[in-house]
Amino acid sequence: MAPFPVPPLAHEDRQTLLAALCDTPQFATVAGRQTLVRNALGGYPLSGQVRKSLGWLDWEGSPLVVADHLVDLLDGQEPAPGVPALGLIAQAIEPLVGAAHQGPLVALRRRMGWGADPAPAAAETWQDERPPGAVVHERIVGEDTLKPIAYLHKALRAADAVVRVAVRQSTGQSVKCGTGFLVAPDLMLTNHHVIRNTAEAAGTEVSFFYEFDIDGRPRDAITVGTATDRPLAFTDADLDVSLVRLDGAPRLAHYLPLRRALLRRDQRVAIIQHPGGFLKKVSMQNNLVAAADGLIVQYYTSTQGGSSGSPVFDDEFTVVAIHHSAVQDQAWADTSKARPADDPKRVEDLQWRNQGTSAVALIAALEVSVPNLVAKLRILD
Secondary structure, three states: OOOOOOOOOOHHHHHHHHHHHHHOHHHHOHHHHHHHHHHHHOOOOOOHHHHHHHHHOOOOOOHHHHHHHHHHHHOOOOOEOOEOHHHHHHHHHHHHOOHHHHHHHHHHHHHHOOOOOOOOOOHHHHOOOOOHHHOOOOOOOOOOOOOOOHHHHHHHHHHOOEEEEEEEOOOOOEEEEEEEEEEEOOEEEEOOOOOOOHHHHHOEEEEEOOOEOOOOOEOOOEEEEEOOOOOEEEEEOOOOEEEEEEEOOOOOOOOOOEEOOOOOOOOEOEEEEOHHHOOOEEEOOOOEEEEEOOOEEEEOOOOOOOOOOOEEEOOOOOEEEEEEEEEEOHHHHOOOOOOOOOOOOOHHHHHEEEEEEEHHHHHHHHHHHOHHHHOOOOEEO
16 A cells, blocks of 8 residues: 655744744855755765755755755655655754744644654565575674673672762752762762852761662662861862762672773773662763873763763773763854764764763872872772
């Protein structure tokens, strides 16, 4: 049965899509527009009509003029049967637009049925007709992602040392949340911007095991305070690091070691964290290192507010950095500059990276400032 024809956009829906397109930073330049559309439609073998329509498009001009022409050309078009071109455009720009346009765009997608990707190609197009003796039954596809099962055990062991940090006022009201991790039985690392001074350290509560168990039930969390005597052992605003003494922390089987090693681009780093100050989570996908030196590590691993102070792990789940912020490529804020049109990464990856202080710089600062406490830590080369 032939698929239903793609219905044309109503005037109000058209205006919603145009406004959202113009709100994306990518649509401010010719190169950005081309990259955005190519990434949105490039996962499908484009039909001749869609390819011809894009060939007619004049990419120059104001964002609104180009967006209007683009919507005109693609309205009713399908890059593949049952896949509306405008639906792919809307899906691609949804995470890129501001809050004012995101709600209407989500509503438009739902109204038009522009939801999940269509089913993949029929299985018979992938069937191997070679005789059994000639078939290769398995292979590494792209990156070798095979890891020993101990990788998961190391992740779970490391997770117990990651804690939720709540800095409270004298009234007991929480004013900010972050993440920290234990490097010794009574020593926790977090960000300077989470705990900036002795007063904040004294007003901090630290929660262990604030997470779900394997059956999806909350574990019994344990909340402790900081030491009454000199709770802030070390802080450095430039490195955005604070070392805090705890009082009454539960005894753990494992405390997180720091690794004094330079990372390389395209290594993978995982982050165990308390995003939003809520239950513990781990981010270990789309987690390539973008850049690194002896001071800063930048990566695509996802975080949210409340993740500040989280440990950044290598594949051995040793700490290679302490997370502190997200950074935006300033080139994207300058609409007069062309965007890289042929970069294979997604356009949002070109704009944003997460960032942390390298363990190399952290260890060096601790060795100078608190050598007596460094003796309590496990440091790997």
